[in-house]
Amino acid sequence: MTAPSTAPASSRGGRWIQHWDPENEAFWNETGEKVARRNLFFSVLSEHIGFSIWTVWSVMVLFMGPEYGLTPADKFFLVSMATLVGAIVRIPYTFAVAIFGGRNWTVVSASLLLIPTIAAFIVMEPGTSFNTFLICAMLAGIGGGNFASSMTNINAFFPLRKKGWALGLNAGGGNIGVPVVQLIGLAVIGAAGGPRVLLGIYIPFIVIAAVLAAVYMDNIASVKNDTGAAKDSVREAHTWIMSFLYIGTFGSFIGYSFAFGLVLQTQFGRTPLESAYVTFIGPLLGSLIRPVGGALADKYGGAKITLWNYVGMAAATGVIVIASMQKSLPLFTTAFIALFVLTGVGNGSTFKMIPGIFQAKALAKGLQGEEAAAYGRRLSGASMGIIGAVGALGGLGINLAFRQSFLSVGSGTGAFVAFLAFYGLCFAVTWAVYLRRTASNTVAATATTESKPQLSYAEV
Structure with missing residues (x-):
C-alpha cells in the first residue's frame, strides 16, 4: 500500500503538508511517524x-534584594501577573495554529x-519603579502561550493511541524550561553575576529556536479553526470539568514553580543562593x-491515574502543613518536592483524558x-486552549493565596490548608464524573448499541 504524499504544497508556499491521516496505520508507519517526531x-x-521566559521572574525576584525596595507581597504580585498573562494568551495562541500554521506560528x-x-x-537595576517591573513581568507572560499553541499543534500530528505519550513528552519537555531557567539562575547567582x-x-537561544522551527517544522493544511467546534467546546460540560481538574495539576505545578523560592526565602529565611x-x-x-503520567494514562486510563494522584497530592500537602507549623525545613522541602512530582504525573494523566473523553462521546453517538x-x-x-488557559489560572490563584497568607499570618500555612481542601474536591469530582457511573453507563450503552465499539470514561 502506498502512503499518501506529504509533500509541501507549492500553491501556499512554505512547508505545508496537504494530507495527514495518523489514524491510518500504513500511513503512520511509512510516513507519518517520522514527520510527527521531527515536529515534536x-x-x-x-x-x-x-x-523559561514565562517563569524567569521566579528567579529574578531572588536577585532583587533590599536595594530594589520590594516587599515579599510585591514579589508575589509580580509573579502572579506573569502567571495571569500567561493564562490569558493561551486562548488566542490555541487558535493561531490553524490561522498561521503550526510551523509558522512556532x-x-x-x-x-x-x-x-x-x-x-x-x-533590571535598583531604582527602577515597581510599575516598570510589573509591565516587564506581564510581558514575560506571553511565554506561557507557547504551551497552548504547541499542544494544539502536536495533538494534530499524532494518532489517539499515541497522544498520551506525545502530549506528555511535549508538555514535559516544555515544563523543563522552568527548572532550567532556575538552574541557570543558580549558576549566575553562584558566580556573583547579576540578573x-x-x-x-x-536572547541568542530564542533566536536559535525560531530559526530551527522555520527550517525543520511543518504546517498541516487540514488543521483549520472551526468556530462551531469552539462554540461546542464552550457549551460542553466536560471542557469546564477538565479545566477545573487541570487547575489542580498544572495550576499547582506552575504556581508552585513561581512561588517555591519565594516561600523558602520569606518563611524560612533562606538566602537567594x-x-x-x-x-x-x-x-x-x-x-x-x-x-510517565501520560504513559500510565495510556495503559490504565487517565481518570484512574488522576483520581489516585489527587490522593497523593492531598497527602503531600498535609505533610507540608505539618512541616510548616513545626518549622521543619527538611520535611517541608521533601514534601514540597514530592508534591511537584505528583503535579507532573497529574499533568500527563489529565491532558490524556481530554481526547479520550471526546472520543468516548463520539462512540456513544454511534x-x-x-x-x-x-x-x-x-x-x-x-x-x-480553554482547559490550558483556565488551568494556568490556578497558578495565579496559588501565588495570590501565598501573598494573602503571608500578609495575614506571616507564613504560607493558611494557603496550604486551602490547597489541601481543593485537592479533596478535585478527587471527588474525578470520581463522581468519570468513575462512579462507569459500569452502569457502559452496560446501558452496550445494550443500546451492541454492535458498536464503546469506550468508557474510566478508559480515557
Whole structure:
C-alpha cells in the first residue's frame, strides 16, 4: 500500500503538508511517524524556552534584594501577573495554529519572546519603579502561550493511541524550561553575576529556536479553526470539568514553580543562593515525570491515574502543613518536592483524558472509524486552549493565596490548608464524573448499541 504524499504544497508556499491521516496505520508507519517526531522535537525546544521566559521572574525576584525596595507581597504580585498573562494568551495562541500554521506560528511565538527578555534586560537595576517591573513581568507572560499553541499543534500530528505519550513528552519537555531557567539562575547567582547576565544568556537561544522551527517544522493544511467546534467546546460540560481538574495539576505545578523560592526565602529565611540550590529540583522532577503520567494514562486510563494522584497530592500537602507549623525545613522541602512530582504525573494523566473523553462521546453517538476520530479531534483540539488557559489560572490563584497568607499570618500555612481542601474536591469530582457511573453507563450503552465499539470514561 502506498502512503499518501506529504509533500509541501507549492500553491501556499512554505512547508505545508496537504494530507495527514495518523489514524491510518500504513500511513503512520511509512510516513507519518517520522514527520510527527521531527515536529515534536522542535516544538518542545520552542515551548521549553517559552516556559523559561514565562517563569524567569521566579528567579529574578531572588536577585532583587533590599536595594530594589520590594516587599515579599510585591514579589508575589509580580509573579502572579506573569502567571495571569500567561493564562490569558493561551486562548488566542490555541487558535493561531490553524490561522498561521503550526510551523509558522512556532516561528512567530518564539520570536516574540525577545520582547520581554530585552525589555527586562534594559530596566533590571535598583531604582527602577515597581510599575516598570510589573509591565516587564506581564510581558514575560506571553511565554506561557507557547504551551497552548504547541499542544494544539502536536495533538494534530499524532494518532489517539499515541497522544498520551506525545502530549506528555511535549508538555514535559516544555515544563523543563522552568527548572532550567532556575538552574541557570543558580549558576549566575553562584558566580556573583547579576540578573542581566541571566537574561542575556537567553536572547541568542530564542533566536536559535525560531530559526530551527522555520527550517525543520511543518504546517498541516487540514488543521483549520472551526468556530462551531469552539462554540461546542464552550457549551460542553466536560471542557469546564477538565479545566477545573487541570487547575489542580498544572495550576499547582506552575504556581508552585513561581512561588517555591519565594516561600523558602520569606518563611524560612533562606538566602537567594540557598533558595536557588533547591528551587529547581521540584519543577525538574515534575517535568520529567509528566510523560510517565501520560504513559500510565495510556495503559490504565487517565481518570484512574488522576483520581489516585489527587490522593497523593492531598497527602503531600498535609505533610507540608505539618512541616510548616513545626518549622521543619527538611520535611517541608521533601514534601514540597514530592508534591511537584505528583503535579507532573497529574499533568500527563489529565491532558490524556481530554481526547479520550471526546472520543468516548463520539462512540456513544454511534460514530465509528475516521468519523469518530475526526469528531474527537475537532472538540478536543478546540477545548485544549480553554482547559490550558483556565488551568494556568490556578497558578495565579496559588501565588495570590501565598501573598494573602503571608500578609495575614506571616507564613504560607493558611494557603496550604486551602490547597489541601481543593485537592479533596478535585478527587471527588474525578470520581463522581468519570468513575462512579462507569459500569452502569457502559452496560446501558452496550445494550443500546451492541454492535458498536464503546469506550468508557474510566478508559480515557
